[in-house]
Amino acid sequence: MIDxxxxxxxxxxxxxxxxLTFHVSExxxxxxxxxxxxxxxxxxxxxxxxxxxxxGEARIAGYDTGNEADSLEIRRMIGFMPENVGLxxxxxxxxxxxxYAKLYDRTDQQRKESIxxxxxxxxxxxxxxxxxxxxxxxMKQKVAIARALVHDPEILFLDEPTANxxxxxxxxxxxxxxxxxxxxxxxxxxxxxxxxxQKLCDRIGILKTHLLRTGTPxxxxxxxxxxxxxxxxxxxxxxxxxxxxxxxxxxxxxEDHRLVIDVIxxxxxxxxxxxxxxxxxxxxxxVQGLNPTLEDVxxxxxxxxxx
Amino acid sequence: xxxxxxxxxxSKDLSIVRRxxxxxxxxxxxxxxxxxxxxVLIYVLVGxxxxxxxxxxxxxxxxxxxxxxxxxxxxxxxxxxxASYTIIGEKxxxxxxxxxxxxxxxxxxxxxxxxxxxxxxxxxxWIGMVIxxxxxxxxxxxxxxxxxxxxxxxxxxxxxxxxxxxxTAVEVSVIISARVNDVRxxxxxxxxxxxxxxxxxxxxxxxxxxxxxxxxxxxxxxxLIVDIVLFSLAVSTFRREEILTKxx
Numbered sequence: 001m002i003d004x005x006x007x008x009x010x011x012x013x014x015x016x017x018x019x020l021t022f023h024v025s026e027x028x029x030x031x032x033x034x035x036x037x038x039x040x041x042x043x044x045x046x047x048x049x050x051x052x053x054x055x056g057e058a059r060i061a062g063y064d065t066g067n068e069a070d071s072l073e074i075r076r077m078i079g080f081m082p083e084n085v086g087l088x089x090x091x092x093x094x095x096x097x098x099x100y101a102k103l104y105d106r107t108d109q110q111r112k113e114s115i116x117x118x119x120x121x122x123x124x125x126x127x128x129x130x131x132x133x134x135x136x137x138x139m140k141q142k143v144a145i146a147r148a149l150v151h152d153p154e155i156l157f158l159d160e161p162t163a164n165x166x167x168x169x170x171x172x173x174x175x176x177x178x179x180x181x182x183x184x185x186x187x188x189x190x191x192x193x194x195x196x197x198q199k200l201c202d203r204i205g206i207l208k209t210h211l212l213r214t215g216t217p218x219x220x221x222x223x224x225x226x227x228x229x230x231x232x233x234x235x236x237x238x239x240x241x242x243x244x245x246x247x248x249x250x251x252x253x254x255e256d257h258r259l260v261i262d263v264i265x266x267x268x269x270x271x272x273x274x275x276x277x278x279x280x281x282x283x284x285x286x287v288q289g290l291n292p293t294l295e296d297v298x299x300x301x302x303x304x305x306x307x
Numbered sequence: 308x309x310x311x312x313x314x315x316x317x318s319k320d321l322s323i324v325r326r327x328x329x330x331x332x333x334x335x336x337x338x339x340x341x342x343x344x345x346x347v348l349i350y351v352l353v354g355x356x357x358x359x360x361x362x363x364x365x366x367x368x369x370x371x372x373x374x375x376x377x378x379x380x381x382x383x384x385x386x387x388x389x390a391s392y393t394i395i396g397e398k399x400x401x402x403x404x405x406x407x408x409x410x411x412x413x414x415x416x417x418x419x420x421x422x423x424x425x426x427x428x429x430x431x432x433w434i435g436m437v438i439x440x441x442x443x444x445x446x447x448x449x450x451x452x453x454x455x456x457x458x459x460x461x462x463x464x465x466x467x468x469x470x471x472x473x474x475t476a477v478e479v480s481v482i483i484s485a486r487v488n489d490v491r492x493x494x495x496x497x498x499x500x501x502x503x504x505x506x507x508x509x510x511x512x513x514x515x516x517x518x519x520x521x522x523x524x525x526x527x528x529x530x531l532i533v534d535i536v537l538f539s540l541a542v543s544t545f546r547r548e549e550i551l552t553k554x555x
Contacts, residue, residue: 085401088323091322102315103315103409
């Protein structure tokens, strides 16, 4: 559905996006995870035909983003929610949505039905005639999502959909995106929220000007070699720490009464580590395996990039 | 280019502008002043006199043509108020990005905004001109013995020069709006466009630039050339990549 090959964007001498190659399948929720300035928004803008690529190729449902005629077709089939909601504050929620629905050539009946369905789904139907300027941030965000969906697009681009929202409003927006996933919409999500990416995306690409890693959340975590073993003791002493260090080449960190040990193969290494602690006189309260989180993967991936 | 798309955008802009009292009142006050205020002045000066000399009468007709030039000045200034608001308003609301992501072309959006900026001033000025002509005819019919308006000079002003001057104002506003973030600043800068028109008015008053049909058509041709140049500049300014990456 979305294909990018060596997609590159330069602004003067600055490379904002460098050689992106990825594929998003129909019905898939794909997320770009990256720090501010990583090129997430620039990529979405190129895919939505808002800015031209410098090099490479990007296709949406087979249409070339670089072709003027194709770009109109692409914009017809996508829904786009930018980071800034960009609503007309003086107009009502209904009028905002109606304006956009008209631009997508929806009939009167289609517009009416679609706007009512979306505003009811998002709990805004009672406020449909109020100026959007009087809405809270969360409500505006909901209207912006409704705007992206008012023409029933096949593909949805969401650029930081929960940025600057309070936790409750963010949850409402995420729940709504999960509903869209059930409808098998193809979703392209930009976020720097790891939890959001993990909850909403089938696959994630970690971006920092170029694509550092791509995979399902599980694949990404597996790609980060190893995990951690936590051994909780009644008391930690130097003898126990030395015994453990003799047994492993991984990093050993002492945190209060526990040892946090980097292991590569927990099943293979843990019996030896427990034996070493026991032999050094340690009284073990419990042993816990700790798999890497998406945050670990993200931080390690992004840090690797720091020169 | 699809006019239907441009009209959807224009309708939306017009419904926003309608709620702005300051813009709405600007559209009313200036045409009202010119169309009613100036005929009242003429009435006070000459209308109450039983009869005036032929020389004074021919002088009055020159003055009337010069006064009609006020409508061109109005056409060159009024669209600035709306054009600046609709473009900078979108910048301030950050609503251009989602608009640009719809299946509309840059020129359709620009045309829509131009229609929204042109329509209210043109309607206001044309109505004002009709009132002006009616009142003047009523005032001087007694001295003249025939209806002075409508005449060819007024037709050229109304149908050619007023629209051309309004287009100039819109294009200047588009170019300025790309570079400033404040509606008031854009309006103030845009209003400078009246200076050349005001100079022509002064020349007309001194009869250095007679407001006859041939002279007005030459003026129209010059404004047309200026409009074409400004249009190409406005189009190159109003490109989606420029808007998203260079507009401040």
